[in-house]
Structure formats: structure tokens, C-alpha cells
Amino acid sequence: MSLVVYLAAALLALSAVLLFRRPRAALRNPLTASTCAAVSISALCFTCSAPMTLAAVNRLTGVPNFGAPMTYSVISAYSCSLIILLIQWRGGPPEQLRRTTRHAVVVFGLLIIAIIVLFSLADAPVERLNDLDTYYANTPYMREMIVLYLVGHGACIVVMSAVCLTWLREVRGPLRTGLQLILVGLLLDLAGFEIAKVTAIVARWSGHDLDFLSTNVAPPVVSLGALFCSAGFTLPRLLPPAITHWRSLNDYRRLTPLWTEVQWAATAPKPSPSWWELPHTRLQWLEVSIHDALLALAPLFDDRVRRISLATALDEGKTPSQARVIAEAAMLADAARQGAGPVDRPLKEPTGYRLHATGAVVTTGLVELAQALGQSPVVAAARRGAAAASHD
Numbered sequence: 001m002s003l004v005v006y007l008a009a010a011l012l013a014l015s016a017v018l019l020f021r022r023p024r025a026a027l028r029n030p031l032t033a034s035t036c037a038a039v040s041i042s043a044l045c046f047t048c049s050a051p052m053t054l055a056a057v058n059r060l061t062g063v064p065n066f067g068a069p070m071t072y073s074v075i076s077a078y079s080c081s082l083i084i085l086l087i088q089w090r091g092g093p094p095e096q097l098r099r100t101t102r103h104a105v106v107v108f109g110l111l112i113i114a115i116i117v118l119f120s121l122a123d124a125p126v127e128r129l130n131d132l133d134t135y136y137a138n139t140p141y142m143r144e145m146i147v148l149y150l151v152g153h154g155a156c157i158v159v160m161s162a163v164c165l166t167w168l169r170e171v172r173g174p175l176r177t178g179l180q181l182i183l184v185g186l187l188l189d190l191a192g193f194e195i196a197k198v199t200a201i202v203a204r205w206s207g208h209d210l211d212f213l214s215t216n217v218a219p220p221v222v223s224l225g226a227l228f229c230s231a232g233f234t235l236p237r238l239l240p241p242a243i244t245h246w247r248s249l250n251d252y253r254r255l256t257p258l259w260t261e262v263q264w265a266a267t268a269p270k271p272s273p274s275w276w277e278l279p280h281t282r283l284q285w286l287e288v289s290i291h292d293a294l295l296a297l298a299p300l301f302d303d304r305v306r307r308i309s310l311a312t313a314l315d316e317g318k319t320p321s322q323a324r325v326i327a328e329a330a331m332l333a334d335a336a337r338q339g340a341g342p343v344d345r346p347l348k349e350p351t352g353y354r355l356h357a358t359g360a361v362v363t364t365g366l367v368e369l370a371q372a373l374g375q376s377p378v379v380a381a382a383r384r385g386a387a388a389a390s391h392d
Contacts, residue, residue, distance in 0.1 A: 009046035013039075030097075034088045035237060038081040039230050045071070045078050046223060051129040064127045069119040072149040073112045079156035080108035085233060086163055111152045118145035133197055134211045137204035146201065154194045161186050174239045178232040185228030192221020248279040254367045255286055257374030261336050262293035283363070290366060294358055300335035301353050309378050316378070328355050329372035330382035337383055 047053055054067035083104045087097055122141035124132075136142035164179050164186070171179065200214035266289040309330035313323035332355070357365030373379055 006047065006050055009043045009050075013043040030088050032237065034081070034085040035233050038078070038085045038233060041074065041078045041081045042226050042230055045074050046226070048074050049219070054129050055127075058127055065119075065124045065132060067129075068124075068132050069115050069145065072115050072145065076108050076111050076115065076149060076152050079153050080104050082156055082160060082229070083108075086160055089233075090163065090167065108152065111148065115145050115149055118142070118148065130215045131211050134200050134204050134214050137201045150194060150197055150201075154190075157186050157190050157194065161190075174236040178236040181228050181232030181235065183232075185225040185230075185232060188221055188225030188228060192225060193218050196221070245279040248283040251363045251367055252279065252283045252286060255283075255290065255363075255370045258290060258366060258370035259286060261333060261373055262290060262297060264293075265296040265336070265339060266290070266293040267296070287363060287366065291358060294332070294355060297332065297335045297339055298354075300338045301331050302334055303331070303353055305334045305382055306331040306353065309382055312378050313376075324356070325368045326372045326376045326378050328357070329369050329376060329379045332369070333373060333379050333383040334385070337385060 048057075048067065048071045054071070057067040057070060058064055084101050087100050087104070091097075118141045122136075122139060122145065124136055124139060124142050126135070128135045133146050137146065161183065164183050168176060168179050168183070196213040196218045200210045200212075203210035306327045310323050310327035313326040314320070318326060331353070355365075355369070357369045359365075
């Protein structure tokens with residue numbers, strides 16, 4: 001069982017690392033800091049609850065079952081961190097957020113103190129690594145400690161479920177998906193942990209044995225639930241930049257034909273981007289370099305080539321918008337041919353024509369130009385000089 005629990009802890013820790021990749025920025029943002037804290041405490045919960053960890057803690061402290069109040073305290077801290085995270089996520093006036101956060105910290109802080117006091121009053125000499133909840137279900141003070149941490153965690157689940165269900169009707173996009181994942185995680189937590197644990201403990205109280213619910217069912221189900229909750233909290237934070245980087249990579253690849261055509265004319269220096277900003281930063285550098293090259297080639301633009309190519313593209317059945325892009329790409333290919341090698345005809349007066357792609361704020365115009373350069377036979381003819389030759 002320790003392997004499953006440690007795997008869940010490792011995945012949660014990885015999520016925390018991704019969220020905390022910029023420590024200074026994360027600490028300045030209460031929402032990011034709360035998310036990192038909740039995911040990190042969740043990973044700590046699973047690490048503490050693993051039988052191997054419990055055995056090591058008991059051995060190091062010399063106190064049988066010392067790992068139990070430690071684990072229950074961390075679980076309570078995790079419940080508190082989830083509520084604080086939901087408070088920050090929901091938003092509101094700063095003073096109200098601070099007040100609600102303080103209330104949550106006080107309530108769960110008292111709960112942790114009560115857990116520690118009850119354990120110190122209890123008599124639990126037999127070390128139990130897998131079935132402590134059921135083994136000591138009828139032991140004074142241990143019984144109250146177990147019930148108390150389950151009640152605290154159950155209250156957290158109920159409060160979070162109610163808030164998420166209410167909020168779910170108001171939001172869309174990644175945030176809605178995140179809330180849905182959180183609700184799935186809470187449902188697994190409720191059914192696989194709370195109900196399973198409570199059922200097993202109540203069975204002990206009535207003289208029956210349903211310990212398998214606590215020892216075999218609860219750990220893997222609650223691990224899965226925690227992963228869903230953590231995914232729900234981290235997805236809205238990580239998905240937008242991930243989508244941005246993916247689109248940047250795709251645009252970078254699609255601009256290859258255009259860059260191949262004009263790279264010899266670019267003079268913009270290449271920066272040294274960090275690993276996380278690499279896709280988007282490289283795309284920005286490529287766009288700057290392409291615009292720099294287009295500016296250098298502008299004096300070589302031949303409007304005759306553009307008009308001939310425009311007419312040819314329209315004759316082939318292209319839409320006016322498609323024909324314009326093809327004509328501009330053909331004029332650019334002809335200019336690149338002139339600038340990259342010996343000119344086989346007298347140079348004409350510069351046209352002064354401005355490419356639509358150079359005036360666009362988004363990358364779409366450059367991508368359309370790049371695709372025409374790589375695919376259109378009209379552009380291929382201009383690259384060979386056929387369009388210009390037809391008017392000489």
C-alpha cells in the first residue's frame with residue numbers, strides 16, 4: 001500500500017513544483033500561493049499516512065502510534081488549506097478574504113490541538129500501521145480523536161461541495177472543468193474515505209468486523225480523489241499557459257517556410273529564453289526577425305508580380321482573400337530571389353506596397369503568408385522568376 005500512497009504523493013508534489021516554478025511571483029499572488037500550499041500539504045498527507053512512514057516516525061520518536069496524530073493533524077491542515085484555497089479562488093473584498101481565512105485557520109488549528117491532546121490522554125501501546133482507526137475504535141480518547149478528525153474532514157468536504165456546486169452555475173471554460181474535477185474528487189473522498197471509515201468504525205462499535213473498508217478500500221480511493229481535486233485546482237492555473245505554449249509551437253512550425261525564404265535578410269539578434277518561456281519567446285523572436293527581413297526586402301517588391309499572381313490565383317478559383325495572400329507571397333518570393341542572387345533583369349522602381357501581414361497584430365497573417373509560400377504553385381512560379389519574365 002505504501003507504493004500506491006507514495007506514487008500519489010509524488011504526482012501531487014510534481015503539480016506543486018509546476019505551480020511554484022516562479023517562487024517570487026507565486027508568493028506575491030495569494031491564489032497561486034494557496035494552490036501550492038494545498039497541493040503540497042496533500043502530498044505531505046499521503047507521505048505521512050504510508051505505513052513505511054508511520055513505522056519510521058514511531059521508531060524515531062519511541063512512541064507507539066505517534067504517526068497517527070501527526071497524520072490526522074496534517075489531514076486537518078489539508079482540509080483547512082482546501083477551504084482557504086476555495087476562499088481565495090472565489091474572490092471578494094480583501095478584508096473579507098482575510099477575515100474568512102483567519103476563521104478557517106482558527107477552527108482547524110483548534111481541531112489539531114484537540115487531536116494532539118486526545119492522543120496524549122489515550123492509552124495506545126500496540127503499534128498499528130494499517131488498521132489503527134478500527135483497532136482503537138473503542139479505546140477512550142483514541143475513539144474521540146478518530147471521530148474528531150473524520151468530522152473535521154467531512155465538514156470540509158460538505159462545505160467545498162456546496163460552494164463548488166453553487167459556483168459551477170456561474171462559470172465556464174477551464175474554471176468550470178476544474179470545479180467538475182474537484183467535485184469528482186470530493187465524491188470519491190466522501191464515498192471512499194469518509195463513508196468507508198465511518199462504516200468500519202461503527203461496525204466495530206456494534207461488534208462487527210468491516211475493517212477491510214478502512215484498510216483496503218479507503219487508501220486507494222482517497223488517493224484517486226486527491227489527484228482529481230489537485231487536478232481541478234491546478235488545471236485552471238496551468239492550462240492557459242500550456243495552451244499558449246502549444247499554439248506558439250504550432251505557429252513556430254507553420255512559419256518555417258516563410259523564415260526559410262527570408263532568413264538571410266534578417267538582422268535581429270537572437271535572445272536566450274528560459275526553458276519555461278521557450279516556445280512563446282522563440283515565436284516572438286521569430287516574428288521580430290521575419291518583420292525585420294520583410295522590411296529589408298520591401299524595396300525589392302515588384303507590384304507587377306503581385307498583380308499577375310493575383311489574377312492567376314483568381315482564375316484558379318481562389319477567393320479574393322486567398323488570392324491576395326498568394327499574390328503577396330509571390331511578390332515576396334520574387335523579392336527574395338532578387339535579393340539573394342544576381343538579378344537577371346533591370347530593377348524597377350520600388351512599389352511601396354505594404355504586406356497585410358506586417359500590419360497585423362496577431363501571427364495569423366504571417367502564418368497565411370508562410371503557408372502560401374510553401375504550397376502555392378503560383379508562388380513557386382514567381383520564385384523561379386516566371387511571373388516577372390512574363391511581363392518583360
